[in-house]
Amino acid sequence: MAALAWLVADGAAVAQRNLIKIKRVPEVLVFVLLSPIMFVLLFAYVFGGAIDVPGMNYREFLMAGIFAQTVVFGATYTGAGLAEDMQKGIIDRFKSLPMTRPAVLVGRTSADIVYNILSITIMATTGLLVGWRIHTSFWEAAAGFAILLLFSYAFSWVMATVGLLVPSPEVLNNAAFMVIMPLTFISNAFVPADTLPPVLQTFAEWNPVSAVTQAARNLFGNTSALNPPPDVWPMQNAELYTLIWIVVLVAVFAPISVRLYKRASSK
Amino acid sequence: MNEMIRAEGLVKNYGEVRALDGLDLSVPEGSVLSLLGPNGAGKTTAVRILTTLLPFDEGQATVAGIDVRTNPNDVRSRIGLSGQYAAVDEYLTGFENLYLFGKLYRLGRARARERARELLERFDLVEAGDRPVKTYSGGMRRRLDLAGALVANPSVLFLDEPTTGLDPRGRAEMWDVIREMVRAGTTLLLTTQYLEEADRLADEIVVIDHGRPIARGTADQLKSQIGGERVELVIAAREDLARARETLTFFAVGDIVVDEQSRTLVAPVSGGSGVLTEVLRGFDANSIGVLDVGLRRPTLDDVFLTLTGHAAENGGSEEIELKESA
Numbered sequence: 001m002a003a004l005a006w007l008v009a010d011g012a013a014v015a016q017r018n019l020i021k022i023k024r025v026p027e028v029l030v031f032v033l034l035s036p037i038m039f040v041l042l043f044a045y046v047f048g049g050a051i052d053v054p055g056m057n058y059r060e061f062l063m064a065g066i067f068a069q070t071v072v073f074g075a076t077y078t079g080a081g082l083a084e085d086m087q088k089g090i091i092d093r094f095k096s097l098p099m100t101r102p103a104v105l106v107g108r109t110s111a112d113i114v115y116n117i118l119s120i121t122i123m124a125t126t127g128l129l130v131g132w133r134i135h136t137s138f139w140e141a142a143a144g145f146a147i148l149l150l151f152s153y154a155f156s157w158v159m160a161t162v163g164l165l166v167p168s169p170e171v172l173n174n175a176a177f178m179v180i181m182p183l184t185f186i187s188n189a190f191v192p193a194d195t196l197p198p199v200l201q202t203f204a205e206w207n208p209v210s211a212v213t214q215a216a217r218n219l220f221g222n223t224s225a226l227n228p229p230p231d232v233w234p235m236q237n238a239e240l241y242t243l244i245w246i247v248v249l250v251a252v253f254a255p256i257s258v259r260l261y262k263r264a265s266s267k
Numbered sequence: 268m269n270e271m272i273r274a275e276g277l278v279k280n281y282g283e284v285r286a287l288d289g290l291d292l293s294v295p296e297g298s299v300l301s302l303l304g305p306n307g308a309g310k311t312t313a314v315r316i317l318t319t320l321l322p323f324d325e326g327q328a329t330v331a332g333i334d335v336r337t338n339p340n341d342v343r344s345r346i347g348l349s350g351q352y353a354a355v356d357e358y359l360t361g362f363e364n365l366y367l368f369g370k371l372y373r374l375g376r377a378r379a380r381e382r383a384r385e386l387l388e389r390f391d392l393v394e395a396g397d398r399p400v401k402t403y404s405g406g407m408r409r410r411l412d413l414a415g416a417l418v419a420n421p422s423v424l425f426l427d428e429p430t431t432g433l434d435p436r437g438r439a440e441m442w443d444v445i446r447e448m449v450r451a452g453t454t455l456l457l458t459t460q461y462l463e464e465a466d467r468l469a470d471e472i473v474v475i476d477h478g479r480p481i482a483r484g485t486a487d488q489l490k491s492q493i494g495g496e497r498v499e500l501v502i503a504a505r506e507d508l509a510r511a512r513e514t515l516t517f518f519a520v521g522d523i524v525v526d527e528q529s530r531t532l533v534a535p536v537s538g539g540s541g542v543l544t545e546v547l548r549g550f551d552a553n554s555i556g557v558l559d560v561g562l563r564r565p566t567l568d569d570v571f572l573t574l575t576g577h578a579a580e581n582g583g584s585e586e587i588e589l590k591e592s593a
Binding site for chain 2: 006009010013014016017020021024025088089090092093094095096097098099103
């Protein structure tokens with residue numbers, strides 16, 4: 001119990017440190033957020049006209065996908081920050097202190113929740129400006145944002161693991177791109193999954209990014225009877241399937257990254 | 268007297284490379300031990316092992332009487348570590364860095380804040396204390412890093428090449444700070460590539476090469492072994508080298524080293540600047556043209572030449588690490 005209390009205290013100290021960085025270098029946030037904003041504008045005004053979603057405005061359909069993409073991209077911030085720490089001497093400092101070992105990782109992923117709240121707020125504002133609306137109750141909408149944040153938290157642990165494996169933040173950005181591009185594009189985030197060729201369609205239906213997108217659509221009421229989700233279990237039970245992914249990702253990647261962290265030293 | 272650092276037969280392998288090959292160390296309370304050696308000699312590896320950052324393959328190590336292998340967390344609360352690369356967060360201010368370390372050393376918020384202010388004062392960083400570290404000079408960063416190592420008033424301090432990369436003024440400042448800490452009773456293990464630094468700060472010097480100690484003793488003992496000052500001459504014509512060597516034999520108190528390529532001769536001498544005049548007179552009398560001449564203190568290279576017969580070689584794992592980080 002005492003150990004857990006120390007983990008929380010140490011994690012909070014590290015999280016505070018990481019939040020100070022967002023304040024000191026707001027440029028990072030601005031540039032990371034510019035790309036999803038550009039995606040909103042690109043899809044809403046350029047590709048959107050050519051994409052037909054039965055029964056609803058494309059921009060209503062699009063925003064949940066953009067949210068999912070934003071939180072997945074946001075996780076690279078976790079990985080890059082960790083890779084940067086590893087490259088500099090600060091990790092040696094942390095490891096020479098009598099702090100709980102996982103605190104650096106817990107602090108990092110927790111601080112990134114704040115980062116993701118900021119980015120989702122900005123994306124939601126952008127969405128409202130281009131005509132996206134929430135059609136459900138306050139609590140359902142809150143659940144929609146909560147599931148996005150939980151998913152971002154889980155994905156932070158994936159990127160934390162990657163961040164500990166790569167030699168530098170630059171490599172992380174490229175490695176992350178290789179994972180994130182297929183995950184976000186071979187999904188229902190930008191186009192209805194049934195427009196994809198069969199193999200990709202199956203991938204999209206089981207893709208956790210599709211699930212979190214579908215869950216957010218359901219909870220924000222951005223759905224239409226004319227465009228029902230595909231008749232497969234993950235898409236029919238998107239909220240539950242997303243929660244399973246969240247639990248599995250944390251259960252697998254948190255212990256792996258803690259192990260990697262214990263063994264790693266500054267490069 | 269209590270032994271604050273004790274290492275017996277430390278062995279560390281990085282794959283095929285043996286970074287440490289049976290290192291023994293013993294540092295009594297309140298004294299300063301300097302590990303002297305070139306890059307890749309195993310200095311950093313030894314520090315990383317003793318500060319619990321790195322597991323080791325063989326041997327025993329205790330710090331402040333606590334076993335490093337079985338009880339690392341207790342060791343961590345007694346030690347301070349400051350390295351060659353300032354381990355501070357450059358986006359945080361000086362104060363925020365020290366406050367963070369204080370919290371992580373579990374001093375409590377109030378005490379951590381108070382301690383951060385004290386240390387900024389002591390290391391002459393009060394004015395810069397509320398500026399992000401990004402704006403600091405190299406010397407200021409290094410001082411802040413050292414302050415970070417002192418947050419919890421550690422009884423044992425490890426400094427890994429604390430002045431490498433600093434300008435002469437920064438180095439002198441750092442020496443003052445270190446001497447002050449030692450006067451206050453801190454036990455210190457210091458690694459360095461500079462003989463002068465070890466000479467000025469250490470009670471005992473251990474010279475290491477390829478992970479093995481090759482000499483140990485006080486600075487005076489070491490100096491009597493390697494001799495005092497060196498006369499270094501560059502002569503004008505290569506064909507005069509043999510005669511130059513012969514001439515120099517009269518003044519040398521040890522082996523003369525000749526580098527044909529650069530037409531340089533180095534000889535240990537005693538007697539200060541008077542010798543220099545006599546050497547020049549001797550060369551003049553034999554009409555050997557001299558391009559450059561000087562008297563200098565022995566360097567790490569001279570130590571290695573005397574002790575091992577070869578110059579200090581850079582190499583081994585630490586060097587590889589450096590290259591990776593560059």
